[in-house]
Amino acid sequence: MAATGETQPAKHQEVGHKSLLQSDALYQYILETNGKILALDINRENYEIGLPIIEKAGVAHKIDFREGPALPLLDQMVDDVSFHGSFDFIFVDADKDNYLNYHKRLIDLVKIGGVIGYDNTLWNGSLVAPPDAPLRKYVRYYRDFVLELNKALAADTRVEICQLPVGDGITLCRRVC
Numbered sequence: 126m127a128a129t130g131e132t133q134p135a136k137h138q139e140v141g142h143k144s145l146l147q148s149d150a151l152y153q154y155i156l157e158t159n160g161k162i163l164a165l166d167i168n169r170e171n172y173e174i175g176l177p178i179i180e181k182a183g184v185a186h187k188i189d190f191r192e193g194p195a196l197p198l199l200d201q202m203v204d205d206v207s208f209h210g211s212f213d214f215i216f217v218d219a220d221k222d223n224y225l226n227y228h229k230r231l232i233d234l235v236k237i238g239g240v241i242g243y244d245n246t247l248w249n250g251s252l253v254a255p256p257d258a259p260l261r262k263y264v265r266y267y268r269d270f271v272l273e274l275n276k277a278l279a280a281d282t283r284v285e286i287c288q289l290p291v292g293d294g295i296t297l298c299r300r301v302c
């Protein structure tokens with residue numbers, strides 16, 4: 126992750142923010158330094174689950190929450206060149222069928238040397254399951270989208286990637302050009 130030190134303000138974005146619960150350690154680090162988070166989520170109630178904790182920690186002023194579907198919000202940001210190359214770290218944990226659409230936009234918004242993280246890139250282990258494996262309906266539905274994302278990230282020369290086999294798999298993409 127670039128520029129999250131004590132003196133350099135870090136700018137972080139999350140697509141599919143929910144409540145700060147899962148990504149706790151990362152946020153704690155960003156918020157304890159002088160970073161800020163732009164949090165996008167279609168559902169304000171999810172944000173409000175974590176809000177009391179955020180307020181108790183005295184960091185609510187560092188989180189800019191925007192409610193709505195992420196794609197149009199990202200399109201607005203891409204249209205505004207002042208957002209280009211402006212984020213140190215972007216974490217995506219929302220609707221898996223849009224990850225590739227998010228990547229097409231986020232690559233302009235993250236700075237060179239910055240990182241985009243995609244959650245669930247092992248997708249319940251289903252990516253290596255045989256075609257006739259008994260998968261839950263939602264796992265089967267999103268499987269092809271996650272496969273397509275993984276292939277696209279591996280072929281994308283604008284990023285260097287590494288897949289962390291923790292939880293459901295996180296792919297980190299460092300923008301190199």
Ligand SMILES: C[S@@+](CC[C@H](N)C(=O)[O-])C[C@H]1O[C@@H](n2cnc3c(N)ncnc32)[C@H](O)[C@@H]1O
Pocket residue numbers: 140141142143144145146147148149165166167168171193194195196218219220
């Ligand atoms: C798995 S949760 C995110 C968990 C979060 N990363 C955490 O650590 O607590 C997925 C979130 O994505 C949001 N979401 C789903 N589709 C979305 C969309 N099209 N645009 C924005 N947010 C969306 C959901 O409302 C939900 O809060």
